[in-house]
Amino acid sequence: MSEIEVPESHPRYQSLLTRHRIEDGVKKGITSTQGLIAQGRGEAFDYLLGERTIPSADRAERVAAAHLLLAEQPVLSVNGNVAALVPEELVELAEVTDADLEVNLFNRTEERIHAIVDHLHEHGASEVKGTAADERIPGLDHERAKVDSDGIYAADVVLVPLEDGDRAEALAAMGKTELVIDLNPLSRSQQASTVPIIDNAIRAIPAITTHARVLQRASSTLEEMRTIIDEFDREAILADAERVIRNGSD
Template identity: 60%
Template sequence: MIPESHPRYESLLTRELIVEGIRNGITSMQGLIAQGRGEAFDYLIGEKTSTCALQAERVTAAMLLLAKRPVISVNGNVAALVPGEIIRLSDIVNAPLEVNLFYRTEERINRIIECLRSLGAKKMYTKSDGLIPGLEHERAKVDTDGIFNADVVLVPLEDGDRCKALVEMGKSVIAIDLNPLSRTAQCAGITIVDNITRAIPNISKFAEELKDSEKDELLRIIREFDNKKNLNNSIKEIITYLSNHGNLMPP
């Protein structure tokens, strides 16, 4: 039992969620490594949502609301960390969920689907009858009615090569990645440099605020966003944080 008074409470809690995901057959062992890498970058932004991230999260909400065929991609870490939150976002923006794994087994796929459905997910693509061109690993397998034909894809905790392949298919790709220098972050059309545990609820909040907005207003929000500029500002925010708190980093 982790006491809430522990200075690393939130971080330790997310680690336990990943470990529990492994026990339940949802998360891969490699997911622990990915979680640790992300946690390290979260330290660099002070473990809080930056101004740049908030801007990207608001634009993401507008993009999902405008999309004709939006899909939210779910992997093992996403299912372990934010299952309820991702379902809520799916409902708000009418974007079905699709499970997609690098370390794919049918057992893991089915366990994640069962987990999401047990928590109330109703809109899901579950086939694997299509292949993303240019990929030779398991993440190439997608549902032809889902990610394959989507116009907008939200890809939390994504692989850089699949992000690039989705962009080359002509899709608008939104990534959540704590590393602003990663292939995924640099390739996506919208990059949210934030912890997924904060990002998904923030996107849902903005979607609720914007859902009754006129189409022209949503288009304006998207049009005024510059992802490269936002990424550069995200890096500057990291540098500023380190300059101000370099000797106070968490252990």
Template identity: 75%
Template sequence: MTEIPEDHPRHDSLVARHRIEEGVEKGLTSKQGLIAQGRGEAFDYLLGERTTESADEAERVAAASLLRARHPVLSINGNVAALCPDETIELAEAVGADLEVNLFNRTEERVRAIADHLREHGASEVKGLTADARIPGLSHERAKVDADGIYDADVVLVPLEDGDRAEALGAMGKTEIVIDLNPLSRSAQVATVPIVDEILRAVPNVTRHARELRESGADLEAVIAGFDREATLEDAERAIRSG
């Protein structure tokens, strides 16, 4: 990768682009993932490439939800694996969550490549290869999940999600945390906890909040109960429209 000076005004976005490009070359990310990255970057530009107060509050609620969960799972697709493997593994360790590979453009080769990539970055176990259960109501490959993973989970973090699976997981009664830079997307609109933030900021923020909540002995139920998802989405849309 071409070295990008840290003082370059587009440093973070350029690094993210190169990570996605490398992800395609390594067989982790589909070519459609390049388009998704560009779309998200456009929304982040409108947000001012910053974590808003409402997004930070959503990240705190996400942390509380993961800590309170009976069985939390972090769903990993190709873009997530390419962009933030270390950060995602760190979050899983902080909240005691499983990692599970789940792909729309699924091939066994890609699933194995992503699982191997996560293990190379320190993950001890990665689910998603067994695919012995299905999410009801979906006819495409993202319906395939592990029975002892996403299917059994009560709380699922689904960054960079497909809207129909987000809806289907909600219909199963799961608490669904979505990271999506478009507050009008179906994923964000149906999420229990919508986080309108860039994933490279959002995941470390959730980890930070999880550690702080655990250390302080905060009342997790109170943190979750005080969350207003509609106000969070409205604030994100207002920030995008107003600049």
């Protein structure tokens, strides 16, 4: 099934579209087969959220935009699923916020790393980190520990979409500001996050970009963006998402 063969009027259009992109990512060597399972798990939480960006998630996305704009060295971490789902959107967000893109994988092979780098280049990226892997995140014994010394290792703010919990905890221990996109508000990733974004990556990434553009067009001062960050209540965001999942309403 191609994207063209799924009419936008189909009630499951977005769900079928994302499934197709993940499946295509596996065929291209971008996404691991385990990524198919992870996609299904996220889809279940998205269904409970009504497959929409709830207001509290939108507030978190605005705060994430402010963090990226204020960061000295922001990095957008890219795994196989997010590369398959929103490559152009990631490139656009990186351009708007002057952030680096870095590939970081649990099921890491040189072939997959280079396939994702090439894929991002094909979608407009000028530079993608992740091939050097000349540093390690302390406390991790698996392949996600491998990062670039001038990328995630040195970053002050890291956007971590579709994250693994142990790396989120390890990055938090390093003092990173973590902007985590994860549809499960109870996950270790979100519990370790600075800004929990309980939303689907296909909606969250473009939303953060839109907020960043609005903040730039409004000529928001550093003080105004710091106020947006300081007034953010992460516990309220997590609680609200859990409430919506349990009750099915805003």
